[in-house]
Amino acid sequence: MAWINDNFLKLSAGYLFPEIARRVNVFCNSNPELAKRVIRCGIGDVTEPLPEVAVTALREGVEDLASRERFQGYGPPTGHDFVRAAIAQSMFRERGVDIADGEIFLSDGSKPDASHFLELLGSGNVIAVPDPVYPVYVDTNVMAGNTGAMVNGRYQGLVYLDATAENGFVPQPPSQPVDVAYLCSPNNPTGSAMNRAALTHWVNWALSNDALILFDAAYEAFVRESDMPRSIFEIPGAKKCAVEFRSFSKNGGFTGLRCGFTVVPKELTGRARDGKRVPFHDLWSRRWSTCSNGVSWPVQKAVAALCTPQGQKQMTALCDFYLANAAILRNAIAAQGLQVWGGQNAPYVWLKCPTGLSSWDAVDLLLREAQLVTTPGAGFGNCGEGFLRVSAFNSRANVQEAGRRLAFLTTSASKR
Amino acid sequence: MAWINDNFLKLSAGYLFPEIARRVNVFCNSNPELAKRVIRCGIGDVTEPLPEVAVTALREGVEDLASRERFQGYGPPTGHDFVRAAIAQSMFRERGVDIADGEIFLSDGSKPDASHFLELLGSGNVIAVPDPVYPVYVDTNVMAGNTGAMVNGRYQGLVYLDATAENGFVPQPPSQPVDVAYLCSPNNPTGSAMNRAALTHWVNWALSNDALILFDAAYEAFVRESDMPRSIFEIPGAKKCAVEFRSFSKNGGFTGLRCGFTVVPKELTGRARDGKRVPFHDLWSRRWSTCSNGVSWPVQKAVAALCTPQGQKQMTALCDFYLANAAILRNAIAAQGLQVWGGQNAPYVWLKCPTGLSSWDAVDLLLREAQLVTTPGAGFGNCGEGFLRVSAFNSRANVQEAGRRLAFLTTSASKR
Numbered sequence: 001m002a003w004i005n006d007n008f009l010k011l012s013a014g015y016l017f018p019e020i021a022r023r024v025n026v027f028c029n030s031n032p033e034l035a036k037r038v039i040r041c042g043i044g045d046v047t048e049p050l051p052e053v054a055v056t057a058l059r060e061g062v063e064d065l066a067s068r069e070r071f072q073g074y075g076p077p078t079g080h081d082f083v084r085a086a087i088a089q090s091m092f093r094e095r096g097v098d099i100a101d102g103e104i105f106l107s108d109g110s111k112p113d114a115s116h117f118l119e120l121l122g123s124g125n126v127i128a129v130p131d132p133v134y135p136v137y138v139d140t141n142v143m144a145g146n147t148g149a150m151v152n153g154r155y156q157g158l159v160y161l162d163a164t165a166e167n168g169f170v171p172q173p174p175s176q177p178v179d180v181a182y183l184c185s186p187n188n189p190t191g192s193a194m195n196r197a198a199l200t201h202w203v204n205w206a207l208s209n210d211a212l213i214l215f216d217a218a219y220e221a222f223v224r225e226s227d228m229p230r231s232i233f234e235i236p237g238a239k240k241c242a243v244e245f246r247s248f249s250k251n252g253g254f255t256g257l258r259c260g261f262t263v264v265p266k267e268l269t270g271r272a273r274d275g276k277r278v279p280f281h282d283l284w285s286r287r288w289s290t291c292s293n294g295v296s297w298p299v300q301k302a303v304a305a306l307c308t309p310q311g312q313k314q315m316t317a318l319c320d321f322y323l324a325n326a327a328i329l330r331n332a333i334a335a336q337g338l339q340v341w342g343g344q345n346a347p348y349v350w351l352k353c354p355t356g357l358s359s360w361d362a363v364d365l366l367l368r369e370a371q372l373v374t375t376p377g378a379g380f381g382n383c384g385e386g387f388l389r390v391s392a393f394n395s396r397a398n399v400q401e402a403g404r405r406l407a408f409l410t411t412s413a414s415k416r
Numbered sequence: 417m418a419w420i421n422d423n424f425l426k427l428s429a430g431y432l433f434p435e436i437a438r439r440v441n442v443f444c445n446s447n448p449e450l451a452k453r454v455i456r457c458g459i460g461d462v463t464e465p466l467p468e469v470a471v472t473a474l475r476e477g478v479e480d481l482a483s484r485e486r487f488q489g490y491g492p493p494t495g496h497d498f499v500r501a502a503i504a505q506s507m508f509r510e511r512g513v514d515i516a517d518g519e520i521f522l523s524d525g526s527k528p529d530a531s532h533f534l535e536l537l538g539s540g541n542v543i544a545v546p547d548p549v550y551p552v553y554v555d556t557n558v559m560a561g562n563t564g565a566m567v568n569g570r571y572q573g574l575v576y577l578d579a580t581a582e583n584g585f586v587p588q589p590p591s592q593p594v595d596v597a598y599l600c601s602p603n604n605p606t607g608s609a610m611n612r613a614a615l616t617h618w619v620n621w622a623l624s625n626d627a628l629i630l631f632d633a634a635y636e637a638f639v640r641e642s643d644m645p646r647s648i649f650e651i652p653g654a655k656k657c658a659v660e661f662r663s664f665s666k667n668g669g670f671t672g673l674r675c676g677f678t679v680v681p682k683e684l685t686g687r688a689r690d691g692k693r694v695p696f697h698d699l700w701s702r703r704w705s706t707c708s709n710g711v712s713w714p715v716q717k718a719v720a721a722l723c724t725p726q727g728q729k730q731m732t733a734l735c736d737f738y739l740a741n742a743a744i745l746r747n748a749i750a751a752q753g754l755q756v757w758g759g760q761n762a763p764y765v766w767l768k769c770p771t772g773l774s775s776w777d778a779v780d781l782l783l784r785e786a787q788l789v790t791t792p793g794a795g796f797g798n799c800g801e802g803f804l805r806v807s808a809f810n811s812r813a814n815v816q817e818a819g820r821r822l823a824f825l826t827t828s829a830s831k832r
Binding site: 001002003004005006008009011017018043045046047048049050055058059062065066067068071072073074075108109111112115116119120121122123124125135136139140143179180209210211212249253255256257258270271272273278280283286287289290291292293294295296297298299395 | 417418419420421422424425427433434459461462463464465466471474475478481482483484487488489490491524525527528531532535536537538539540541551552555556559595596625626627628665669671672673674686687688689694696699702703705706707708709710711712713714715811
């Protein structure tokens with residue numbers, strides 16, 4: 001008889017975003033006349049068309065596949081060489097970060113990458129996650145058997161690193177022994193970004209403790225302050241203690257196209273049971289050649305186009321657009337007298353709900369009264385309770401209207 | 417300190433196809449004047465342009481992403497509803513097989529699906545694989561910790577089911593207790609296809625033993641004999657004991673586009689440690705919503721186009737082209753006086769090497785003397801030793817030339 005992976009049964013609830021989608025659907029079905037008014041600032045999904053360079057490359061990629069002479073079949077599982085080279089050159093070496101072409105591993109997104117990387121880790125690792133946290137880090141560790149049961153909103157066996165208003169939503173390294181730690185900067189969900197000193201502190205902690213940092217830099221393109229690293233590999237020593245997950249979803253608007261990459265430095269090693277050091281680069285290469293056939297050809301061509309000088313300008317312009325949205329949301333929230341964080345080097349704005357209003361109450365209130373979809377801070381962890389994430393990914397007109405509707409948070413709450 | 421997954425260290429060698437690619441590269445670099453002559457009948461990679469319906473849909477999909485009004489971002493992680501419906505309707509219900517839209521899970525290929533499905537299985541399952549076998553089934557189980565060490569070409573803990581000339585390369589169900597069994601029909605690498613009686617025998621075995629069949633039907637579109645099922649779900653009871661992996665790589669020529677799907681029936685269950693039955697459908701849904709953001713939008717549109725009547729005709733024509741190639745290869749091999757199998761309901765031709773010639777010897781000989789790339793039977797398992805797989809995926813002219821060059825197998829071998 002086939003035994004299932006019992007770890008799945010520890011998962012406490014559905015994945016956060018399908019749950020929000022479910023509530024929105026219930027509302028829309030019960031209130032069809034209001035359904036048209038709904039503005040979605042919940043998930044971080046882009047709304048603007050692709051950059052022109054990407055469209056041109058996609059068109060060419062499709063025509064390649066329509067032609068016997070130019071046809072492309074299976075590519076290398078870790079990405080075509082010219083794409084890996086374009087990424088390493090434009091996103092790292094031109095910014096003074098020494099990353100080799102072969103340290104770039106293309107994939108269909110940073111969410112799958114963060115999930116699949118756990119396949120390389122053995123059992124018995126103590127894992128640390130920030131709180132609040134992108135739920136993927138936690139849920140994939142639950143599935144992989146790296147946790148115990150959930151008790152009071154936290155999985156036993158995981159080390160939670162509190163990110164609070166007091167520490168500017170930048171968690172400190174753990175005081176207890178930890179083998180693997182997740183970091184995300186600029187942060188999802190809080191919109192905070194780590195400066196060079198904070199990230200250096202983390203890298204030094206990892207080097208001293210022989211720990212591995214899984215660094216999620218999916219939002220690096222939104223960094224506008226020079227003191228904030230866009231890659232952990234800007235920090236000396238990071239190549240010995242970190243991998244970095246990157247995405248084209250936000251900078252290139254590729255949420256519907258699917259492409260990201262992971263940087264695995266050749267000198268990064270883990271420990272086998274016999275004490276030998278084993279390069280993660282070898283393990284990740286083997287994992288990819290065995291389990292995947294790589295990324296869609298037209299999409300790879302589009303990625304290479306984003307890496308050209310013209311493509312980089314268009315990515316910057318796209319991010320600037322969403323950052324301007326974020327500024328509108330920040331101002332609207334501050335005008336309500338509510339505390340607000342993020343949105344300056346990140347596309348997410350993080351606000352404190354009016355006193356007495358829980359995260360999910362606030363989400364439900366904004367949906368019911370204002371037809372505005374947001375994400376509950378509590379959905380990202382216990383420390384997120386009482387906060388709300390508002391995504392700046394939307395059209396300018398919708399964001400301006402969302403800014404007005406956020407007023408319901410204080411006007412409705414004061415009427416209770 | 418971060419512990420690695422020691423199971424990776426059990427993997428005996430590089431993944432088969434990169435090893436062949438390495439040998440071809442070495443040959444080409446050492447013999448640049450012969451490099452141009454190389455004909456690749458090694459990996460099963462398509463060479464013909466995409467069907468017209470797919471090209472049209474891809475073009476539209478790209479223009480959608482260039483437009484704010486038609487833009488598509490994140491889709492449902494398991495595929496857009498209209499695509500799941502198109503597949504379930506055209507590939508199952510119209511052929512009399514009762515599969516619901518929601519039982520279709522889109523992915524970036526059947527190789528990743530076969531790999532990821534192991535995440536749903538707990539430890540302690542006894543796994544059976546055919547021999548010879550598509551190496552992905554074995555290697556992913558090694559990585560997942562479902563095997564012991566390799567001894568004499570076989571991993572301890574796995575149950576190997578011999579496929580030989582005597583049983584027509586269709587393995588029988590195991591006589592010992594097994595929890596999970598892989599089947600692939602039409603078969604990679606042997607090109608054999610199971611008839612209705614043989615597959616019914618397997619389904620009945622699984623039902624009697626509460627076992628799970630992981631059925632790889634990536635090559636179903638090549639079946640031309642009416643007695644051979646194109647889906648395991650044509651067999652009564654299969655929905656209680658099987659999942660099916662499907663691919664658009666060969667029927668639609670999508671090797672470079674990346675799309676496949678897995679059918680997980682709602683009534684299929686496994687057993688938890690507490691004895692409860694748990695639907696795999698729930699586990700697979702949870703896995704997908706947590707670990708992925710689905711398949712590229714233009715590719716999903718192209719899949720829906722393949723499912724139209726016109727698309728189905730174009731897929732059939734594409735498969736017919738490769739089947740005609742396979743017939744040419746079969747005839748050329750038989751003309752040499754060599755035994756040959758497959759190539760009639762499958763795009764692979766399987767031949768017995770001349771006496772005394774090992775699989776790898778034959779591969780090296782054909783590369784060196786004839787610049788023809790093939791795949792060693794021994795690369796698929798101990799029972800494949802002495803056999804060779806020749807892929808029919810190539811242009812007509814190349815296949816005709818490959819047929820002539822296969823003569824080196826007997827002429828060179830006889831000179832030794």
